Amino acid sequence: MTRAARPVLVVAERLDPSADMVVDELNQRDVPVIRFDAAEFPQQLTLTAGHAPTATGWTGLLDDGRRTARLEDVRAVYWRRPGRPVIADAVPEPYATWARNQADCALLNVVAALPGARWINDPHHDRIAAHKPQQLVVATHCGLRVPRSLITNDPDAARDFAEQVAGPLICKPVLGGRLPVNEGRELMVATHYVDPATFDDTVRTTAHYFQEAIEKAYEVRLVAVADRVFGCTLHTSSEKARTDWRTDYEHIAYGTVDVPKAVATGVRRFLAHYGIVFGSFDFAVTPAGEWVFFENNPAGTWAWVENRTGLPIAAAHADYLRGACA
Structure with missing residues (x-):
């Protein structure tokens, strides 16, 4: 052959x-x-x-x-x-x-x-790369800014964290996925704001992942394929979408953005750390223009990015898979 x-x-x-x-x-x-x-x-x-x-x-x-x-x-x-x-x-x-x-x-x-x-x-590397708490450590090591975060089941620790942040807090799942409900339906557990005044012993029921809420000018779904990075902007126009854009697609306007060199370098270092070549990264861009890393999904969706922006993500996949032997 x-x-x-x-x-x-x-x-x-x-x-x-x-x-x-x-x-x-x-x-x-x-x-x-x-x-x-x-x-x-x-x-x-x-x-x-x-x-x-x-x-x-x-x-x-x-x-x-x-x-x-x-x-x-x-x-x-x-x-x-x-x-x-x-x-x-x-x-x-x-x-x-x-x-x-x-x-x-x-x-x-x-x-x-x-x-x-x-x-x-490689799915063996993929599974390790999907762990959100470790991602924050690796992202920081790679030069990316991350939000202040706390994982705890201690309500006192949660209240102390809220005092340190002295601003809005969000709570998000440590592990992605959907929650089965009745009649075969599934519920996505979305990122949501929390009020520290409500923290009580129910915090002890499981691990809670709290973060400072980042002020956003817009968000970016950054898709990386080997050394290529593609930035899709998400400008939201509803409170639901601003909190978690996955909950209100009707109030999102899509566009493209050039990824800053420092962010692109950090993303490539992040992929290299885990031994993977693809990732769907979520960033917020602050009103001052600073990019803040939230998480990476090493098997994240991206077809909708290409369909809405024309960014050649599928072509980048094919070029990499074909390799130099084409």
């Missing part, structure tokens, strides 16, 4: 617009793509991988019934929030859970062991 014919694996849910856009860009570059969802393994996807004592990596096949990819030929992997393996209904519990964990581990770790393959992002 010629180097130009080496495939890219795209591992994502079937209904993922970001993955769709990257596949389209790779097709335009005549780069072969094998796309599948990890949820298809082991029922619709077959993995056969072998390793010899002196081999430099695993060899074998991935076969989805339509196309096959030789593991040793894979040039890059775009691992984009795939589902977990689905085990046949005929397998009862607890064996189904055991089988799901076996399949999950086998597929992920065989693919992760492919020699020389580029990744967006």
